[in-house]
Amino acid sequence: MTIKVELFHSPVCPYCPEAKGILLEVLEEAGHEFSIEEVNIFSPEGLKRAKKYNIASVPAIIIENKHKIIGVPRKEILLRKIMQEVTFSQKEG
Numbered sequence: 001m002t003i004k005v006e007l008f009h010s011p012v013c014p015y016c017p018e019a020k021g022i023l024l025e026v027l028e029e030a031g032h033e034f035s036i037e038e039v040n041i042f043s044p045e046g047l048k049r050a051k052k053y054n055i056a057s058v059p060a061i062i063i064e065n066k067h068k069i070i071g072v073p074r075k076e077i078l079l080r081k082i083m084q085e086v087t088f089s090q091k092e093g
Helices: 018-028 043-051 073-092
Strands: 001-008 034-040 060-062 068-069
Touching: 001 018, 001 043, 018 034, 018 068, 018 073, 034 043, 043 060, 060 073, 068 073
Parallel strands: 001 034
Antiparallel strands: 001 060, 060 068
C-alpha cells in the first residue's frame, strides 16, 4: 500500500528546501512505497488544500491526511510518524 505524503511549500520560503531534503531522506530510510506531492501554498489549489488542513505557514508536511508537521521537522520525529503509517499500512494490507 502506497503512503501519501504532501509537502506544502512556497517558492520564496527559505526553510522549505531543508524540509524537503529531510523528508526525502526519511522516506528513503523508511524503505516503503510513498507518493509525494509538493503543494505550492500560493496556488489556487494549494490555498484550498491548506485551508482544509488548517495550514497557516510553510513548510508543512501531511502524512496520510492525518499527521501534520509544521516547520522544518526533526528527522527523528518525522521518521516516527512515517513508520507509524508504514506499520499501519502493513497491518491493513
